[in-house]
Amino acid sequence: MTRVQKIIQKRKVGVICTSLVLVSLLLILFSSRSLTIRPKEIGQSFLSVFQISISRIGSWIGDSWNSISELRRLQQELGLARQRLAEYEGLSRDLVELRQENAQLKEQLDFSRALPFKQIPAEVIGKDPGNLFSTIVINKGSSNGLMRGMPVVAFQRGLQGLAGKVIEVSLFSATVLPIFDPASYVAARLQDSRYDGLVSGSRLGQGRLTMQYVKKLAKNEVQYGELVISSGMGGVFPKGIHIGRVREIRARSYEASLELEIEPIVDFSRLEYVFVLDTGG
């Protein structure tokens, strides 16, 4: 046995620890998407089967547990619903007129072609296991026609809100980068004042968005609560999808542009179902 072999044998634990740390660092170093996409895709395909199973079992247990209290609540709601029905009967007469008016307005504004994309519905089956990253895993993958870069939207509070974009696709699942991640950038526009900017996630915490590069001229025109929509520039996200509402306006004297804090339309803590848009790109 050579001297080196003797040293290695004596310090086996330390040598293995150093090797594992070096392997980890090398993996991080070479983890650019093009190099690691294959092992990550294979691993995700395998692990998503377990994620789907655990998610379904959890939902089933949760649903059964809630069903008893749900029955009691339903009974109370039935009484209320009967009262409301009488009120709604009166309202329904007005609704027919409103529908006709709405159809005419839609025609005028050319809203009938607002979303000319195929929408693929998907269920959220998992999120990032750690607290440092913020991905969402959905139960549709390449077998359902999903591809990297596809925009993801969700319907909440009566609005269609932008949720993120698909960044990795395995056979039965896909990983979505939410818009509140600091690595996410969306070309955006203020709906009423029509100023452009760039919306990205904030490093300060989950659920916050920042709109940057808005002209200082906009300071007097931007309103609190104004809707922010995607501008369609850059070609990743289609035009006109709601992103959020202006919550704070920051105008620093040493900066050439405004910074707006945006509250997202989508409440990510309650996100269960999403729609992946097949924009044909």
Added chain:
Amino acid sequence: MERSARNLIIIIVILAAALLLQSTLLERAAIKGVKPDIVLIILVFVSLRKGSMAGQLSGFISGIIEDLLSLAPLGFHAFSRTLIGFLYGLFEGNIFLDPVFMPLIVVAAATLIKAILSSLVVLLFSISTSGYGSWGVRLFIEVGYNALLSPFLFALLGLIRAFKPRDKDKM
């Protein structure tokens, strides 16, 4: 198969199951978007009971699995978990694990070490994260959450044969 190798496989299977739980059901138990890191708690327990070799190997493998499930680059979690497994393994047999206080302390310290190591990698490799945000409230919620869970998990893990101290089966 050798007993120690069989035990290591059981430990890794338990860690993988914990990771899958963390990415699915534990999302519902999140406080302000922060969920507990039960994988770290198990890793600390394994390392203190079985030593550096078992600690670093299970840390590395569970870290790689976590990287596959996460947006993190491959090796990100493997790096911190390997080092934590190795470091805590050095204290094998030297720390008296009482039912409450020691688990709280060792797990809180491990969460802080994980944050330091992760921040170091984030800085070195310019990785974009939405997590701790300059060591904000989220980190301290995680420290508290992990620490509070540790006495219960340690008690539960103590019942599993594969986690028995090494003097009964040498690794």
